[in-house]
Amino acid sequence: MGGTIVKLAQQGHRVHLIDMTNGEPTPNGSVEIRAREAAEAAKVLGVERTLLGLKNREVTHNLESRHNLAALYRVHRPNVIFLPYPIDAHPDHVAVTRIGEDARFDAKLTKSEIPGEPWNPKRIIYYFCTHLRMNFVPTFCIDISDQIDQKMKAIACYASQGMGPEGWIPQAVKTMDAYFGGRIDSKFAEPFFTHEVLGLGGLDQLI
Numbered sequence: 001m002g003g004t005i006v007k008l009a010q011q012g013h014r015v016h017l018i019d020m021t022n023g024e025p026t027p028n029g030s031v032e033i034r035a036r037e038a039a040e041a042a043k044v045l046g047v048e049r050t051l052l053g054l055k056n057r058e059v060t061h062n063l064e065s066r067h068n069l070a071a072l073y074r075v076h077r078p079n080v081i082f083l084p085y086p087i088d089a090h091p092d093h094v095a096v097t098r099i100g101e102d103a104r105f106d107a108k109l110t111k112s113e114i115p116g117e118p119w120n121p122k123r124i125i126y127y128f129c130t131h132l133r134m135n136f137v138p139t140f141c142i143d144i145s146d147q148i149d150q151k152m153k154a155i156a157c158y159a160s161q162g163m164g165p166e167g168w169i170p171q172a173v174k175t176m177d178a179y180f181g182g183r184i185d186s187k188f189a190e191p192f193f194t195h196e197v198l199g200l201g202g203l204d205q206l207i
Contacts, residue, residue: 001082003148004142004147006045006144006151007144016076016078017042017045017048017050019038019049019050019052020092020096021051021054022034022056023056026161028160030160037157037161041158044157050076052068052072056092058092059092061098061099065099066099066102066106067113069103070104070107070114073107074107074115074117079123080121081104081123082125082127083100083101083125083127084128085127085136090130093130101124104120107120108120124194124195125192125194126192127192128192138180138191140191140194141184143184143188143189144177145181148174152173155173177189186207
């Protein structure tokens with residue numbers, strides 16, 4: 001959802017990324033390389049990011065992880081939380097989504113040991129980053145035609161993960177965004193899903 005991140009930031013929304021893990025170990029990375037790439041990508045996107053520090057490849061949906069994330073929700077006080085789509089072959093992705101959902105509930109609790117003042121994020125929206133070969137059925141798509149180049153520059157920052165000009169993943173991402181762009185009559189778009197009803201103030205922003 002890099003294009004949407006750029007678009008939201010350009011529209012004046014305060015966007016903050018939370019990295020659940022440092023991404024290591026990987027075949028070609030290191031903690032230092034991944035931190036540098038993440039910082040470079042955040043600069044391209046025009047946002048800041050925080051590392052929660054869960055253990056990559058071993059993320060567990062438990063009370064400690066929930067409360068640690070809820071504490072960050074209380075710091076940044078988001079109205080909208082974006083989480084990975086919950087149906088996925090990657091165990092970390094599935095666990096992160098469960099942690100993020102429950103942390104939303106935990107963040108609003110009074111009389112708890114979670115640091116900070118209680119906060120109740122209004123809604124959760126899911127983005128698609130699944131490892132399953134599945135057809136996405138989005139609730140809505142966001143037009144990122146004007147943000148696609150900046151998104152691809154951010155992706156290219158992750159050279160150690162095969163995101164450089166010779167890698168196949170960037171082209172696959174752009175092809176998928178072009179497909180969803182075609183669903184809403186734009187060049188490029190990103191798909192999203194929500195269980196909860198979205199409210200519209202009018203039809204003037206529909207494309």
